[in-house]
Every structure is written in C-alpha cells, then in structure tokens.
Amino acid sequence: MNQNILRLAIQRKGRLAEKSLDLLKKAGIRIDNYSRQLLVKAQNFDLELLFIRDDDIPEYVQDGVADVGIVGENIIYETGKRLNIAEKLGFGKCRMSIAVPKSETFNSIKDLEGRKIATTYPKILKKYLKENGVNATIHYISGSVEITPNINLTDAIFDIVSTGSTLISNGLKEVETVLESEAVLAANRNLSQGKKELLNEILFRIRSVNKAKNTKYIMLNAPNKSLEKITKLLPGVKSPTVMPLALEGWSSIHTVISEDDFWERIGKLKNAGAQGILVLPIEKIIV
Ligand code: ATP
Ligand code: MG
Numbered sequence: 001m002n003q004n005i006l007r008l009a010i011q012r013k014g015r016l017a018e019k020s021l022d023l024l025k026k027a028g029i030r031i032d033n034y035s036r037q038l039l040v041k042a043q044n045f046d047l048e049l050l051f052i053r054d055d056d057i058p059e060y061v062q063d064g065v066a067d068v069g070i071v072g073e074n075i076i077y078e079t080g081k082r083l084n085i086a087e088k089l090g091f092g093k094c095r096m097s098i099a100v101p102k103s104e105t106f107n108s109i110k111d112l113e114g115r116k117i118a119t120t121y122p123k124i125l126k127k128y129l130k131e132n133g134v135n136a137t138i139h140y141i142s143g144s145v146e147i148t149p150n151i152n153l154t155d156a157i158f159d160i161v162s163t164g165s166t167l168i169s170n171g172l173k174e175v176e177t178v179l180e181s182e183a184v185l186a187a188n189r190n191l192s193q194g195k196k197e198l199l200n201e202i203l204f205r206i207r208s209v210n211k212a213k214n215t216k217y218i219m220l221n222a223p224n225k226s227l228e229k230i231t232k233l234l235p236g237v238k239s240p241t242v243m244p245l246a247l248e249g250w251s252s253i254h255t256v257i258s259e260d261d262f263w264e265r266i267g268k269l270k271n272a273g274a275q276g277i278l279v280l281p282i283e284k285i286i287v
Contacts, residue, residue, distance in 0.1 A: 005046045006198040009066035012051040016183050019091045020070040024049075026283070027205035046198055058083060058186070067188050067195050068202075074160065074181040078121045083186040087203055090210055092183035093162075096124065099172040100156045101149050106175045112136045112156055118148040119158035128178045146170040208284040214259045217280040224249050226273035233268050256282065 010020040024031065030043035041048045050066050057069040058081035069083075072092050076083060098117070100106050109132045118139045119125050129136055139154050146166055148154040158178065161167060167174055185206065187199060222230050227242065230253060234240045240255035253274075257265060266277065 003192055004194055005041075005048050006068065006195050006202070007048050007050055007066045009050045009052055009057045009060050009069035009071075011054045011057070011071070014054060016054060016070060016072065016092050019183070023070075023089065023091075023206060023209065026209045027202065029202075029205075045202075047202070055079070061186055061188050064188050064190070067191055068199060069186050070183055071186060072181050073184055074121065074124070074179060076184070076186060077179065078123050080123060082189060084189055085184045086187045086199065087185045087206060089183045089185060089206070090213070092181070094160045094181055095162075095177050096121065096158065096179040096181065097161045097174045098156055098158050098176040098178065099146075099161075099167050099174045102171050102173050104155075106173075109134055109176055115155040116153070117156045117158055118145045118154040120145055121158060124179060125158045146172060208286050211285040211287060212282040215256050215282050215285065216259060216262065217254070217282050218257050218277065219252060219254045219280075220269065220274040220277040221245060221250055221252050222272075222274050224251055227251055227253075229272045230269060230274055233265060233272060256285070 011017045021031065024042075024047075029045045029047060031040060031049060032043050037051070039048055039050055050060070052060065054071055054075055057066070057071040058076050058079040060066040061069040061083055062081040068086070070089065072094070073085070073088075074094070074096055076085070098109070098112070105111075109129075112129075113134055113136065116137045116139050117125065118141045120140070120142060122138045122140050125138055129138075136156075139148070141148060145157045145159045147170060148157060149172065150170060157172065160181075161174060164174060185203070191199065218234070220230075231240050231242065234253065234255045234257065240253050243252045243254070244250075245252055269277065
C-alpha cells in the first residue's frame with residue numbers, strides 16, 4: 001500500500017453510506033467520477049476510499065488493509081477488533097436493546113435466566129448476560145430477529161432499535177438498553193507518522209464541519225439601551241460583535257448561537273428589544 005495515501009473504508013451501501021460521503025464532501029474532499037468502484041482516489045487530498053460492507057470494516061482497519069474506517073460502534077464491539085476510535089461522528093445513532101412480548105411481565109434481566117434470546121449480535125449479548133450473571137441460550141439469526149418470539153422460536157430478542165416501531169408492530173416491548181451506538185471514525189493502531197498527519201488533517205476538518213452543524217449565525221438590531229440585556233442572551237464564540245448603526249442610538253449585534261435552544265432564545269431577544277433578526281447557516285467553525 002502507498003505510504004503517502006490514507007486509505008479510508010466506508011460502507012458501500014446502507015444507512016451510513018451517504019452520510020459518510022457527505023461528511024467527506026463537507027470537509028472539502030472531492031471524490032469525482034466515482035461509481036462505487038471498490039477503490040477510488042480523492043481528487044484533492046491524499047485519500048483513497050474503499051467501499052465495503054460495514055461488517056468487514058473493523059477487520060480491514062485492524063489488519064491494516066485500510067488505515068481508517070467509518071463504521072457503527074456496535075459493529076466494532078460485535079467484531080471485537082482492536083481499533084482506536086478517533087472521533088464520534090454524530091450520525092447513525094441507534095441503541096441496542098432487549099425486547100420481550102408485550103404480555104410478559106419483566107422486572108429485571110434476571111427474568112431471562114434459562115430463556116432463549118434471538119440476535120444478530122451474539123458477542124455483545126453474551127458479554128452483557130455474563131456481566132449480569134444470567135444464563136440464557138443465544139440463538140443467532142442473520143435477520144428479522146423481531147419475528148422469532150411470535151413463532152415461539154425464542155422468548156426474547158436483542159436488536160437495534162431506533163424509533164421502536166418495528167418492536168411495537170411485532171407485539172414486543174423494549175425492556176433493557178444494552179448499548180448506545182453511533183458512527184465513528186476508527187483508526188488502525190499502528191499508523192505511520194505520515195498517515196497520522198493525514199488523519200489529523202481530516203479530523204481537524206471533520207470537527208470544524210460537525211461543530212458548525214448545530215449552530216446558526218445571527219444578526220440583529222437593537223437600541224443601545226437594550227444592548228447589555230441582549231448581549232447577555234448571546235454568548236457567541238468569544239463574545240458578540242457589536243457595531244454602531246448609521247441611525248443614532250442603535251447597534252447591530254452579530255454572533256453564533258446553538259440550534260438547540262434557538263426558538264426560546266429568539267423569543268427572549270425580541271422581548272429584550274431586538275429587531276430585524278436575521279439567521280444564517282454556518283458551514284464550518286474553525287476552533
Ligand atoms: P451492510 O450491507 O454494509 O452489511 P447492513 O445492512 O449491515 O449493511 P445498515 O442497515 O446499513 O447495515 O446499518 C448500518 C449501521 O447503521 C448499523 O450497524 C448501525 O450502526 C447504524 N444504524 C442506525 N440506525 C439503525 C437502525 N434503525 N437499524 C439498523 N442500523 C442502524
Ligand atoms: Mg452489515
């Protein structure tokens with residue numbers, strides 16, 4: 001493998017595929033003419049992409065076939081590969097839970113003693129049962145785990161849950177969350193110095209993109225007498241920028257705010273005398 005190119009494994013098709021590519025694009029990495037060949041070189045960065053199934057990513061990265069990979073934490077734990085998790089990426093979020101038929105009473109995980117549990121993730125489940133001192137039979141199934149209690153194959157399931165609607169439509173209830181997972185950038189533990197530098201540059205860009213994701217740039221006008229009250233409502237990156245307007249006694253305030261409490265804050269700003277509020281998206285925040 002070329003020592004001066006970082007090889008990144010990403011999911012070929014599936015829930016993480018588009019979002020992984022999108023993140024790279026926002027980080028300014030151009031991947032033109034790609035038609036999902038196995039290996040594609042970026043146009044403007046020493047990076048090549050390897051498109052594979054998500055299950056194979058941890059092994060490829062551990063063994064150095066790829067240097068880094070974008071994959072769900074759940075897959076890393078299930079495959080048991082030894083990797084460095086360089087960054088959590090904030091997408092592909094899900095949890096892994098145990099569910100039982102709705103009609104069952106369930107007080108604790110101990111209730112599963114001696115029972116049968118179906119899953120696609122036997123390793124994570126086995127570890128969890130062991131930690132809780134529960135002996136149960138793990139029934140490995142490669143898909144449609146949620147139907148197994150209904151056909152009396154198992155007493156419970158352990159599976160990925162995002163909204164929970166699949167469980168409900170199969171007459172199941174979620175009783176225990178075992179793991180929370182999201183997509184991460186995972187790296188081989190023995191990267192060369194040159195590859196570490198490439199990884200650091202990508203990490204720097206990804207962090208700038210992700211930091212901007214939840215934020216907006218806000219501009220507003222306010223009478224000078226309200227300035228103190230308004231600036232207190234706007235923390236900004238350091239502190240808000242305040243500039244005089246041509247109109248005597250008025251100022252313009254510019255700053256960055258978080259999307260989370262956005263509407264609440266807007267209400268307070270209006271009450272404090274803010275006018276002409278403009279809100280703009282931010283592409284990147286360099287910290
Ligand atoms: P592949 O063909 O690459 O093996 P897959 O079918 O195993 O794909 P996907 O369904 O595309 O995998 O899911 C990829 C990852 O997305 C999961 O391992 C998990 O980390 C994450 N994920 C997030 N939400 C969900 C969900 N609701 N169901 C399944 N996976 C989810
Ligand atoms: Mg898979």
